[in-house]
Amino acid sequence: MAYFTARIFILVSLVNRFLSAEIPSVTIRLGTISGETKSVIFRNKPYEVDRYLGIPYAKPPTGELRFRKPEPFGPFPEPYSATDFGPACPQAFILPHQPEEKTSEDCLFLNIYVPRQESDQRSGHAVMFFIHGGGFSMGSGTMYDGGVLSSVGNVIVVTINYRLGLLGFLDIDNAKSSGNFGFFDQRLALQWVNEHIGAFGGDKDRVTIFGESAGSLSVSLQMIYPPNDGLFRSGISQSAALTIPGYYQENNIEIAKYFAENMSCSVGDMDEVFSCLRSATPENIIKVVSDTLASGGMADKVKVQPGAVPTIDGEFIKTYPADLYRKAVNEESKEINFFRTLKLMNGVNGKEGAILLMVFGSDNLEDLEITREQMNTQQIPGATALVYGQRTVPEVVKQLLIAEYTDWENPDDPRKLREQIVRLFGDIYFNVPAIEMSRVHSNASDVDSYLYNFVAFLDKHMLPTPNWVGMANHGDELGPVFGYSFDLAALMNISDYTPPEWELELSGRMMAYWTNFAKTGDPNKPASDVVSSVAWPKYDVTSQSYIKFDREDSIGQYLFARETDFWKNTVSTVFDATEHAQTIASQCGSKDKQTCDKDGTYG
Numbered sequence: 001m002a003y004f005t006a007r008i009f010i011l012v013s014l015v016n017r018f019l020s021a022e023i024p025s026v027t028i029r030l031g032t033i034s035g036e037t038k039s040v041i042f043r044n045k046p047y048e049v050d051r052y053l054g055i056p057y058a059k060p061p062t063g064e065l066r067f068r069k070p071e072p073f074g075p076f077p078e079p080y081s082a083t084d085f086g087p088a089c090p091q092a093f094i095l096p097h098q099p100e101e102k103t104s105e106d107c108l109f110l111n112i113y114v115p116r117q118e119s120d121q122r123s124g125h126a127v128m129f130f131i132h133g134g135g136f137s138m139g140s141g142t143m144y145d146g147g148v149l150s151s152v153g154n155v156i157v158v159t160i161n162y163r164l165g166l167l168g169f170l171d172i173d174n175a176k177s178s179g180n181f182g183f184f185d186q187r188l189a190l191q192w193v194n195e196h197i198g199a200f201g202g203d204k205d206r207v208t209i210f211g212e213s214a215g216s217l218s219v220s221l222q223m224i225y226p227p228n229d230g231l232f233r234s235g236i237s238q239s240a241a242l243t244i245p246g247y248y249q250e251n252n253i254e255i256a257k258y259f260a261e262n263m264s265c266s267v268g269d270m271d272e273v274f275s276c277l278r279s280a281t282p283e284n285i286i287k288v289v290s291d292t293l294a295s296g297g298m299a300d301k302v303k304v305q306p307g308a309v310p311t312i313d314g315e316f317i318k319t320y321p322a323d324l325y326r327k328a329v330n331e332e333s334k335e336i337n338f339f340r341t342l343k344l345m346n347g348v349n350g351k352e353g354a355i356l357l358m359v360f361g362s363d364n365l366e367d368l369e370i371t372r373e374q375m376n377t378q379q380i381p382g383a384t385a386l387v388y389g390q391r392t393v394p395e396v397v398k399q400l401l402i403a404e405y406t407d408w409e410n411p412d413d414p415r416k417l418r419e420q421i422v423r424l425f426g427d428i429y430f431n432v433p434a435i436e437m438s439r440v441h442s443n444a445s446d447v448d449s450y451l452y453n454f455v456a457f458l459d460k461h462m463l464p465t466p467n468w469v470g471m472a473n474h475g476d477e478l479g480p481v482f483g484y485s486f487d488l489a490a491l492m493n494i495s496d497y498t499p500p501e502w503e504l505e506l507s508g509r510m511m512a513y514w515t516n517f518a519k520t521g522d523p524n525k526p527a528s529d530v531v532s533s534v535a536w537p538k539y540d541v542t543s544q545s546y547i548k549f550d551r552e553d554s555i556g557q558y559l560f561a562r563e564t565d566f567w568k569n570t571v572s573t574v575f576d577a578t579e580h581a582q583t584i585a586s587q588c589g590s591k592d593k594q595t596c597d598k599d600g601t602y603g
């Protein structure tokens with residue numbers, strides 16, 4: 001009896017403590033911000049975390065400030081109550097598991113989660129700054145509740161919104177709209193963190209940026225932008241590396257015209273296009289995206305992304321990363337040198353290419369079949385168009401790809417071919433670019449480079465994923481990395497969900513590796529029960545070691561080495577040689593081959 005009374009007493013005093021808990025507040029140069037304390041539970045263990053939500057880090061990018069680089073937000077109206085998320089940036093909600101958030105063009109907010117434990121070092125808590133994905137046209141920081149990662153890992157977690165689509169990336173000419181505003185938003189938020197995170201108990205010298213998909217590409221791009229020196233010391237790139245195909249354009253003039261035309265503006269010159277887009281409401285701009293997607297009639301020029309993609313603006317992105325890699329082999333490159341001063345953790349999931357299955361709708365994916373005809377006349381040409389753009393693909397290259405992406409025990413089995421398209425798209429979009437990036441990063445002495453492959457086949461997936469895929473799809477590692485803090489009721493209409501125990505254990509290990517990396521630069525340190533089972537070795541171009549996350553983790557070597565060689569050496573050599581031979585043949589014109597050879601017009 002006494003025992004129970006004591007328990008009840010403790011419970012009551014705990015409740016009282018929560019109720020009477022002081023409202024957390026922080027004073028910075030710009031004013032005082034008050035937040036709230038939340039309790040969090042992970043694997044039956046309770047934690048507390050202070051959250052400060054919806055802090056404006058930039059002036060609203062509206063009116064004259066639309067299509068301009070962001071400007072820092074001035075002093076706060078005091079006291080600033082940071083207990084609600086800010087609205088998401090304007091976007092069309094098209095994904096199956098995407099809750100419709102409130103949107104506004106005034107969307108440049110960040111959220112901070114501060115653990116209520118002592119920091120691991122006197123200098124303050126390590127900081128993990130998350131950049132969300134969504135193809136630069138969707139998403140927000142709101143969905144990624146940093147509470148569990150922050151309190152279990154004892155780090156500060158920051159999530160942000162940045163401008164998306166046309167509003168974030170319009171690049172028509174340098175004077176009027178130079179593009180890549182979304183990246184400058186991310187950078188301004190990083191500058192905000194650099195200046196103010198100390199007041200929240202953070203250590204500005206231990207900032208790690210991490211992101212998934214387009215967020216991962218953002219992380220990688222911020223890591224090759226030398227003016228970022230001092231803003232962060234490491235980056236975690238989850239499933240999208242610098243040379244992902246189809247994600248860059250010279251400019252988006254064609255897309256801008258398409259939008260203006262669809263809004264019944266005259267598109268005689270770019271001034272007209274610009275003023276049309278400048279004066280359009282965000283709702284009208286988003287309507288063009290959703291109407292176009294709904295009609296299925298996206299013009300060729302805009303079919304890669306419903307909106308606008310990053311451009312080679314000459315400032316944030318000076319050259320295509322593939323050209324940068326090539327140049328860096330023989331010349332000093334400021335970008336690559338800067339990249340190598342930073343610590344990198346890079347990785348891909350087991351079956352990234354399963355993201356492609358969305359084009360077949362979300363029903364009946366279990367029974368999907370791909371015929372040999374579809375493979376040869378649609379999937380292979382689709383892949384080459386993505387990788388090689390306008391270049392005409394020689395027949396021999398097409399045959400090479402058909403041979404590579406065939407299961408030779410059952411070459412025409414439609415159920416084997418469906419697996420091959422997942423492999424094909426996984427390799428070109430994610431796997432080969434990831435390996436290339438880790439190689440470039442690690443190809444110098446004294447760099448800390450780590451590589452992972454997340455293969456675990458979870459019970460629930462971010463994207464429609466039939467069982468035959470059998471390994472992690474794009475986005476699947478996010479649940480474990482954030483300690484399953486997602487609001488599944490909002491995302492998937494599932495209430496009271498508890499992941500299987502093995503997934504929670506995996507999540508505990510991954511959060512430890514991720515936050516260790518943020519704290520010390522080494523995912524294995526500080527050593528703990530959680531991570532002591534497998535020591536994650538550094539990646540280098542010789543050993544090519546990586547960690548494989550599954551029910552039990554293990555160490556492997558040469559991840560996608562064969563695929564990388566196939567695309568980077570075999571296919572490109574054959575492609576170049578065939579193109580060269582064709583050029584010669586056309587130059588020789590009507591001359592017979594021997595005469596042409598003797599002319600020595602080529603050599």
Ligand SMILES: *[C@@H]1O[C@H](CO)[C@@H](O)[C@H](O)[C@H]1NC(C)=O
Nearest residue numbers: 261262263264291292295297
């Ligand atoms: C805009 O695009 C939609 C979808 O493709 C189309 O139905 C509509 O007619 C277009 N409007 C104009 C003015 O071009």
Ligand SMILES: *[C@@H]1O[C@H](CO)[C@@H](O)[C@H](O)[C@H]1NC(C)=O
Nearest residue numbers: 328329330439440443444541
């Ligand atoms: C590493 O760098 C050397 C020297 O720049 C270069 O020759 C080599 O190709 C690079 N290796 C890889 C795997 O990038």
Ligand SMILES: *[C@@H]1O[C@H](CO)[C@@H](O)[C@H](O)[C@H]1NC(C)=O
Nearest residue numbers: 488489490491492493494495
């Ligand atoms: C959510 O699930 C409940 C119960 O399974 C169902 O009745 C409801 O229609 C679902 N809501 C949506 C929006 O799908």
